[in-house]
């Protein structure tokens with residue numbers, strides 16, 4: 087595995103790389119979720135590139151940029167074991183040199199849900215850094231997790247709108263035995279918080295069961311999830327039912343629905359989602 091710390095070194099390492107090239111962007115602190123993306127890339131691509139960059143621009147003031155778990159050596163080892171060909175791990179100054187002035191902004195998808203809590207600038211920063219990574223690596227395929235459903239939609243829209251040739255693959259959420267989605271931020275949880283956090287996937291399942299059982303009123307379906315959370319003393323930042331493509335709020339359930347949740351448990355701010363399917367009634 088080669089390691090590149092600069093854009094020039096990454097480009098140089100990729101001259102003549104066998105196609106297809108697959109890119110897996112990460113912020114490191116690798117866990118089974120990242121590994122599933124790397125495995126998929128390794129199966130499908132001749133050359134696998136992983137980027138490791140904790141993008142300061144996508145953290146708001148008062149968010150966990152300084153505390154975000156970092157383990158460069160461990161991540162490098164894990165990437166090597168996963169069969170990564172090139173690790174691109176730049177410093178912030180390499181990605182944002184003096185004079186950097188450009189922003190990519192995906193209107194409509196940047197504002198709701200995570201955008202409403204973290205500020206729409208969060209997804210501008212995500213779209214901008216991913217655009218840069220796609221330009222540096224020029225992959226045929228780039229892999230993202232459904233765990234960050236809104237992020238995946240933003241990137242799909244950006245790639246389509248700006249004619250990036252990369253295919254965007256969205257991979258299923260990897261979960262712990264009790265359903266908690268794998269996340270680098272799970273490291274913030276103590277044992278008691280870790281146990282309570284299982285209420286988050288339980289809440290999503292409760293909403294999905296309600297919809298699957300025929301509930302068409304989004305507020306009533308959401309109430310089933312809120313109940314699960316409150317039983318474990320969790321008040322979510324949002325528990326929302328949205329259109330899985332546009333993220334528009336659902337007025338009445340009539341097709342697949344993105345059920346998305348964000349909640350603080352202890353120091354950790356956790357997000358999760360699933361796509362719920364209504365029962366199809368025969369007439």
Ligand code: AMP
Pocket residue numbers: 111112113114118119120122123229230231232233234257258259260261267268269270
């Ligand atoms: P991050 O390092 O948190 O920015 O995540 C890097 C990529 O891994 C993103 O595309 C995430 O959506 C994806 N990812 C994170 N957690 C999971 C998970 N539990 N299952 C699947 N993909 C994940």
